[in-house]
Amino acid sequence: MALSPFHLAIPVDNLPDARRFYRDVFGLEEGSSSEHWVDFDFYGHQLVIHEQAKTPAQQALGTNPVDGHDVPVPHFGIVLSWEEWETLAARLRDFATPFVIEPYIRFEGQVGEQATMFLLDPCGNALEFKAFKDRSQLFAK
Template identity: 55%
Template sequence: MRPAVHLAVPVDDLETARHFYGEVLGLEQGRSGDHWIDWNLSGHQLVTHVIQHAHEEVGSSEVDGHHVPIPHFGLLLSPDHFHDLSDRLRSTGTEFLIDPYLRFPDRPGAQWTMFFRDPSGNALEFKAFLDESQVFAR
């Protein structure tokens, strides 16, 4: 088994989370219970757990002239998958915290990035590197 991340995130409403993560983001649903759902996040296990008053933002950090919400989580995608997802998010009326754009163009680590929140207020970032070998480039 290859190493994979397990991430648990709080949500306010399980059915709203089921729609957002399953229909809007297109993640495959795994096991579930009365208060949680497992999701396949490209081979990583994302678990949404119902907790009242789930969202708590700590703050933000400035990156490339944008205020990046802390905490956040997301996924590295291929450029084609990134643009397909950003189009799908736009078509569903998702409000972006940071609209999809090319960060650090003509520099090491050039990447497409976008930030938005799930219905419970969790910040998500999805990005795509122009050159995958540049993920950790300085």
């Protein structure tokens, strides 16, 4: 089944910093833009950063426990191939990006085993990037 691209618009309180982060740190291609927003090709999906004041979630991120870690809520991200995930983790380290949860293997040896990492953009939006060696485990119980 071919996936349809999603569209996600998120608030950023510093458009120039957020633009540099998504463009330079992640290497995302810019699309349309104005003085107040920028579109990015987020792995084939449309991510739009909109200049806005910080939201309560950006000011005081909530968490839920998962596999011994405090996972930030809300968050968004993408499921990458294993190789893409490893490449991105190395790229983020090269940029000295601080992680909320360092890259690691979650649920190791269990159903749903996955590589995951969490970080914040410069405006406090939480992102998760994950990968499965066996993508059929994405919705496994």
